[in-house]
Amino acid sequence: MERGDIKQGAVLGFLAGYVDTLGFVGLFGLFTAHVTGNFVLIGRALIEPSQAIGIKLMVFPVFMLFVALARLAILHWDRGGGKTLRNSFLFQLFMMMATVLCAWQAAPVVEASAPLTLLTGCLCAGAMAVQNTYGKLLLGKTAATTVMTGNVTTLVIELVDSLRGDAEAIGRCKKLTWPVLGFAAGCMSGGVAFVLAGFHGLLLPCAMLVWLAAAAKD
Secondary structure (H helix, E strand, C coil): CCHHHHHHHHHHHHHHHHHHHHHHHHCCCCCCCCCCHHHHHHHHHHHCCCCCHHHHHHHHHHHHHHHHHHHHHHHHHHHHCCCHHHHHHHHHHHHHHHHHHHHHHHCCCCCCCCHHHHHHHHHHHHHHHHHHHHHHHHCCCCCCCCCCHHHHHHHHHHHHHHHCCCHHHHHHHHHHHHHHHHHHHHHHHHHHHHHHHHHHHHHHHHHHHHHHHHHCCC
């Protein structure tokens, strides 16, 4: 795995963990990076009713919509010979900036069912849907950067194989380790950032996406 790929995987893992945790804290327990986690919370709401159920129900179809839009955009950029990965980062940046602006307009965010709160959650989920999509389509040879369960499972398998004498497993461990560590660091940082800066904390992922877009070679 090239050094640039390792750095990119760590940064994207950090970004996903950061946004997911900040959103979870600030948007009434909403998962934005891996929305299937919301199914658990929806199930809980069936026995413990909560005003926050609406935002979780809305986000899943919005997430699917932006996966579809990102797929169509990537096909368009590929056909046009554009810098597809760079454009994908910029697409996500646009969605993240829209999230920040909407959150500022929604402040103070105290009611889960308020229209601007719902829109903030949907925009943030849309931004992370874009990352899920280009991660699957354009970064398929690298580790996932938004959901870590598969990475951790594979990492343990590769560690066992490396202890059994598989020399190539060590290289595969390296590919998986950095996104997992980045995601963990992002989760811790996202929670702290919300306490210190509220939704202003989402400006950090925006800056990271600017850097990723500038550094992208294709």
